[in-house]
Amino acid sequence: MNVNHGKKAGPDHEPEGRGALVGVQSGPTVLRIALGAQLRKYRDASGLTTAEAAEVIRATHSKISRLERGRTTARQRDVADLLTLYGVTDEAERDKLLELTREASVPGWWQQYNDILPRWLELYIGLEKAASIIRSYEMQFIHGLLQTEDYARAVILISNASAPIEEVERRVSLRMQRQRLLTQPDAPDFWAVLDEAALRRPPDGRAVTRAQLEHLLEITDLPNVTLQIIPFKAGPHPAAGGPFTILRFPEPDLPDVVYLEQLSSAQYLDQPDDVMTYLAVMNQLCVQAANGSASRDMLRTLLKET
Incomplete structure (x- = not known):
């Protein structure tokens, strides 16, 4: 994290970047x-x-x-x-x-869900709220910020099938609350790349799938949301390791963070070499994916087929 070596701290010698503390809206x-x-x-x-x-x-x-x-x-x-x-x-x-x-030390809104929110995910939601740019690649499911309520419920039930219905609904509520991020006054730019497989492997029936496709068409009307789809015909691509998210913050002293979610934990990478590797992969994905207009055409075609 931009460590300054060799200077003595104190009234006459302060670390560089001292004045670049974050703003009150950061969370x-x-x-x-x-x-x-x-x-x-x-x-x-x-x-x-x-x-x-x-x-x-x-x-x-x-x-x-x-x-x-x-x-x-x-x-x-x-x-x-x-x-x-x-x-x-x-x-x-x-x-x-x-x-x-x-x-x-002031609690974030998501801490009201501490009973269902693991620590590793709580950290991500806080970073997501503070980011100015969010770029993601998904290969199996629609990104959580773009899911309808019914789609989110179906996805959550896959790994929480035996959970009480009250717990499932709280998990759905948490995901829906996160989505307010995209329509708030200082909303981040969200750039999502989806593998075609995520659209052709629905977690529930036809009605849920149609509603989700319609929602994607609607939400891409937002000026801060970009959606690209990588069609099967594009062939192999460099994201062989699976889904990932890159978060960038408005504060110049804070590094980009790569978020890698696993089954019961997550990794957070902020070392420059790691971040540059994932940025290069993301840029290549965007080149191979259909552009925004062509991706919307793919959504309309899938909607007709569903």
């Missing part, structure tokens, strides 16, 4: 990441290890690592103690970071 997840990045910069600049930092706040070095990666909420007392350890004495700077700590 708690990105605020935690921004705070963690700042704390890591100060620790590196002071030449201290995670173990040395952990000793000051009576924690483990793994907790310091989680704090610096934005994976856990920071306590103001811990942040204050760490800033003192790192030699940050400027009151304005300390106040700014402590205010960021307070903002990062």
Whole structure:
């Protein structure tokens, strides 16, 4: 995360990028990441290890690592103690970071679903909310931001067939709430690439499939939504590893994040080499996929066939 090496932290020497903290609309997840990045910069600049930092706040070095990666909420007392350890004495700077700590601890709307929301998915929803650009590739299902309620329910039931109906409906509600992201005033640009297989392998019957196709045609009228379909006739493509999502944030100090969802967990990649690899694959997918107009024609053809 853009670590600055070699400078001493303190009133006269501050890590680069100090002023590029995130805005108030970013949400708690990105605020935690921004705070963690700042704390890591100060620790590196002071030449201290995670173990040395952990000793000051009576924690483990793994907790310091989680704090610096934005994976856990920071306590103001811990942040204050760490800033003192790192030699940050400027009151304005300390106040700014402590205010960021307070903002990062405010629950996101999705935390009302904590009873059904695994930690690895909670992190993704927070990043999704804060992103300015979301690019995704899906090969088996329509992306969650584009699903109808009935389609979402059918997909959720595949892996939750024995769950109580109340739990299933809460999962559906969570997915529908996420979709508000696309129509809010500061909506991100969403660019989805779908394999044709995702359209020809419906999770439920004809009525659900028709409604989903109609919904895709409607939602692609939004100026911030682009949908491309990779037809079977395009042949092999480079996304052999499966679906992935790339999130970009408006804050210049935050790196792009690649999200890889697995059966019961997820990976988050933010190292430059990893991100560049997935960006190259995404760009190649967009070249091989039908353009927006041709993709809409494919949807209309499928709708007639269904």
